[in-house]
Each structure stands twice: as structure tokens, then as C-alpha cells.
Amino acid sequence: MNLPLVAAIVRGDFRARIETSKGVRVISVFTALVCLATLLGIAPDLPNTQFSAVLTWISVAILVFVTYVASAVSSGEILIPGERTPADLATTAFTPRAIGLGKAASALVYVLLLVGVAAPSLHFAHALRGDGWSSALAQSAVIAAVAWGFAGIATFLGARIEGDLLRSLVLWALLGLTFGVLPFASATAFQPALAVAPRADALARWVCIVIWLALGVAGFTWTSRHILVLRRAS
């Protein structure tokens, strides 16, 4: 593994996502959305209902925001000037393995940044209800794992699907399936929308984290392999 190559990809992506005006706008809009969700979440829970009803909705909203922004940026749906997509990097001297690892690391850094920005808001909603930091941190771990896993799949989609519209459609379809259809179709506790709930079972959270980390690893590995395929084809 060539660490300097990996570090170069991470540095390049991070600069583009932080040091460009579009990157700052993305963070600003993301923070505004998270704060808005939190603000709506200060509504009190109704008596005689599950304690965490409102908190669950805020948690799922923040999970969706983090996951969407991380995967949209990784897939190129939100195109940030200066950021090199896997397809761009395929034409450089970077090894496919370094590209895969570099994209995985840069996605991780970005996801951690987004989760870091969202965590205080999440804690705010918890603290209102008398919970400590540990509740928000446990949820943040689930959010980070799911968002990174999705970013891995999105990175692969970015490399595999050339058409912007089709790529976006597939990404939205996957998001809709994960956060819109699955929670209503199945009650498995380890699916993200249920594992992120404030009172979710610890085992379900761990299963969810492991599954999405594995999906992320698969996504970034497929990306490396696809770059190899692209190079062979060219």
C-alpha cells in the first residue's frame, strides 16, 4: 500500500470539499438543514406515546442528511470543483488500490466532519430530555457507519455509471429503498432507520454498523476493480 498516494487523494478531496466556495456552501446548507430538523424536534413528546417518538424522527432526519450529502458528494451528484472523481483518477498514475483506499479515507474524513457538525444538534435534542452525551455518540456511530457505507456504494456508482441522471436516479432509488421502503416493509432492528433510534438495542446497532462498514468496503473495493477494468479497456 502506497500511503503517500492515498494521502494525496485524501488531501485533494478534502481541500476541494472544504476550501472551495461550493464546498463551504454544502456544509452551510447541511448545517442549516440539521439545525432546522433539530428546531422542529424541540416539540414536546406527546404524553402516553413512546418517549422517544420526536427524537426518533430527528435522528432519522439527521441520518438521511448525513448519508445523502456524503454519498452525493462521493458519487459526483454534488460536483465540487477541484475534486477528482474515480474516473478522473483512472487516467493518472495512481494505482487502483490507492484510488480505492484514498476515496475510502476521504469519504471517512468527510463523513466524520458531517457527523461532527450534526452531533451537537443531536445532543441538544437529547439533552432537552435529560439524556447525556453517550446517547448522541452511540447514534453518531450508527450514522457515520451508514453514511460511509453509502459513500462507498455511491463512489462505485460514480465510477460505474457515466450518465449523471441515471447515477442520480440509482442513488435516490437506493436512498429511498433504505430509508423510505425498508422501515415500513420490514421490522428488522438492524436496519439504519431503526438502529439509529434513541432506544435501539445495542446489538442491533452493532449489526447495523458491521453491515454498512462491509457494504462500504465492498463499494470501495468494487471501485478499485472497476478502475482496473477501465484501464484494461483503454
Add this chain to the structure above:
Amino acid sequence: MGTGGVARRWIARSLGVWAAMGIAATAFIALIVSPASAADAPAATLEGTVGWDGWIRPGEWNPVVVTVRAGPRPLDGDLALDVPRGMDAPGVRIRKPLRLAAFGSQTVRWSAIIRDIRRPPVLSFQVRGKPVATAELAIDPRRATLSIIGVLKEGIGGLGRLSRPMGQRGVAAISEEDLPEDAAAYTSLHALVVESLDERRLSREQREAIQSWIVHGGRVLVTAPVAPDGALAQWLLPGTAGPRRDMPPGGLPGISRAARLWEIHPRAGARVVQRNGVPIVVSAPRGFGHVWMWAVESQDVVAESPMWREILDRPEPLEILPEAPDQGGRAPFGFAAAGLAIYWALVTSAARLARTGAGRVLLLPLAIAVGAAGVHGLSSLMQQRAATMERQSVVVVAERDGWTVGRAQGMSIYGGPAAQQLPPRAAVSIEGEYRTAQVVDGPNVVLAITDHRPGQRVVVRWEGREPIEARGRIDAAKGELRLEGEATRLDNALLVRRDRTLPVGRIRGDRVTFDPNRWETGHRSHQGLDLLRQARGRASDIILHRPVLIGERSARQGRSWMLLFLDGE
């Protein structure tokens, strides 16, 4: 070398080997058996009782006595009593931090309201949150009753006939050691019959608790054989007993012919009741309470006698606690919006600044950290704004003895934890909808810690003796009030004398004058008296006996009133 020499050398060598093996075996046994014995010994043993000789009054303060004995190792943890409330409602945990030396023991006395007689309270000793010993406090549902008469003697003797079936009344035999140190625990007694009293077996706390209970409404019957050989008996007895005398030839109504009869002589202020010219009852008030002294032993008086009826026919107060209106807090939307907008501006500004230089990227995590601290503070402020807490207490002072009754009612639209600091040794009950509730019995303070459910009311009530220095004397004819101690600083004060009231207003000083012609007829409502009525249904009776001064005291938390029983007329 001869055979003898070889044998001696063999024996000498064998002895060494056998000795070494013996030492090794002993060490092995010491290593294996001793630790096993220590490990097998329980870390602590718990024993406890609830109620009076097994009798309990559901919904009232019942005495709880617990003895903790440490095992071979010192104990450092919490003694906990989990009192169930109902099938679906979480109970209340009463907790006291304890530290015991190896094989040491300690007795802890509490008062607890038992609401569910089907499920016994559970004792445990917790070390770092894990129970090392548990025990159940047995409750016999057949011994749950509406009224308890305590008899201080060896066994209840013939007094068993005073009990009533169907849980109407129980008679409990108690000894000096059973008497609670907590005054509130005595309130579950309808009356206490003292047939024998050895004050040397009483602690100072027990004496003070009994005295306080009597002053604040307790009823005690003492029979002539009780010798006034202690400070408590001297204070208690309304008369003195002389030598035994003969039963009149025709006997005495309601008293067994075989009864032993003593001469009794009233003390100053005592009332005497005679039958056939023989003084048989001497009685006197003690604060709001009353003490009777009989010239015969209690078992010789028939249960239907007017002598018993006078003591026992006190109607139990029907406690109707009007629910205070919920003044639930509201979500401070604008406050939260401002705080979150500041957080957004902070993160956006940091992100913008981060663009301008590599080192400035660190501004972003710094902004997140500052924002995290800020929203944490904001959440605390919002929790306060979204919660309501109404705390009121009234201390009734009679014969220089204070008795506090208090109530703190809280609700938060978000739920979450809340704590109330209460006077030391206060008996505490917690009602309402909560997730968890515990009472921590500390050396200088009692803490009621509750975890509220969102939008649900939790009520913490406390009661108990409160040492207070306050005294007052009224001269209604002269229009003068002489006050001492805490009574010299009261607000919104009101004088109540039988059925008349007179507003006094603010009191600052030991002398208050008023116009004796300004008394108003009819009882004026006063928050302090209203609160007391909520806690004690018969509180209005207090003001029928003697003049009372009601006023508001300065309090660190909530509002507090004083109801001072005045001397003079």
C-alpha cells in the same frame, strides 16, 4: 555402619520429609480452605421489618427498621429499599450510603408509604451499583388495616379485643426498641397505649420523635402503674399515681370488678373524670395532641366503655388532596431558534475562514467544539424554561417543636431528571408518572431524585420534625404580640383566634401591636393553612384550640409558611 545407624538415619530423613509434607499440606489447606470459607461467607446480611408488629396502614407512613451486618470484609456501598407502587408503576427506591467495618452492623430506620400490599418491599445492599445482598420485607396482607393501636408492653394481653375484623383496626405489641426515631412514622398509629416504659432503653432520637408526634396530634394513654422516672414520662403524664386503693363495693361502670385500682392526682391544667366519686381518668392536651392517664390497667376496661371511645373514636381524617392545576411549561421555540442559528453561523463562518489557509482548517473542529458546549448550555436553560416546579411547605410550631409538611410538584414537557433538596430525616413519598424515583437519605440532607416522563406531573411530599426556634405570646385585650426566634421575620401574616382573623401583614421584630377592635369574623383563607389542610384533613381543628399566627417565611426554594401556636389569650 551398623543396621541401627542406617535405621536412625532413615528415620531422621523420613521425619524431615514427613514434616515438610505436613507443612505443605497445612499450607495447602490454609490456602484452599480459608479463602473458600471467606468467599462463601455472605458479603452482608439484611434483616428488616415494616409496620408495627407486622400491622401496616397502606397509604400512611409506616416504620421500617433494617439491620445490616457486614461479612468478613468491610462494606462500603448503599443500603436500598425498593418500595413497589403498583403493578404497572415503577416504585420508589430509598437509599442510604453506609460504610461498615468487617463483621460490623448498623440499624437504619425509615418511614415508608406502602401502597401495594401484594408486593413486599425489597431490601438490598449495593456495592458500586451491584447488589451483594437482598432480602424481602414480609408483609402479611391480613395485617393491613385502617387503624393501629400500639401497646407498649410485653404482648398485647387482653387488649386484643380492641381489634376489629375486616382490616378495621389492629392492635400491635411493641417494645421500646421498636419505637421509630422518625416522628412521621408514628402518624400511622391511631393511639399509643403505654403500659410500661423503660426510658433507659430509648435513644434521644426516639424520645424527641415521640414527643414531637404527640405535640403535633398524637394520642397517648398511660396507665397508673407507669412510673414517672424519666424526662419523657415527666413531660407526658397529666397526673401522678398514688398507692393502690380498693375497688368501690358496687364496682365501676365499664371496668372489670377484678381490676387493680390506683389513686391518681391531676397536675395543673389537667381534666379529671370521676366514676362514683372515684377519679379514674386524668387527661391534658399536649400541643395538638392529648394524653390520658387511667387509674386502672387498660386491659381491665371493657372495649365499649366511654373511656376507650374518648380515645379511639377520633374520626380518621378523610384526606382529600385537591390536584393543583398543571401549569405545564412551553417549548421556548424562539430561544432555541436563536441558539441554533448562532450555531449555524458559527460553523458556516469557521468553514469560510477555513478556506483561506491550511492551518485554519482547525477552526472547523474548534467551532464544532464551541458549538457543542453552547448547545449543551442552551439545552439546560431550555429544560428549565420548559419545566415548572412549584414547591411549598408549612411548618407547624407548637411547644417549640416544629413539624414540616411540604409538597413539590413538577412537570417538564421534555421529561428528564429533577432533584429536590429536603430537610434531614424527612419522610418522603413520590407520586405521579415517572421513570425512576429515589430518595437519598444523606447525613445532612435528604434528596428526592426523579426522572420525569415528558408532560407528566410528579409530586414529592415530605413530612417530619424540623428543629426550629420560634415562640409567640398574644395579649388580645392589649392588642400586642410578643415573638421570638424565626417568628420575628414573617410576611403576609394573619392572626387567627377561634373563629376570628386579623391581618398583621409584615413582621420585622419581636413586638407587634394591633387594634383589638379590628378582628374580623369568619375564617380567611390563607395559602399556608390551605396547604396544611391538603396534607392534614383536620388541620382546621388546630386553630380552634388556641390562637395561631400564620405567616410566610423566607425560603431558599419555593414558598414556606409558619403556623405558630401562640401562648396567652
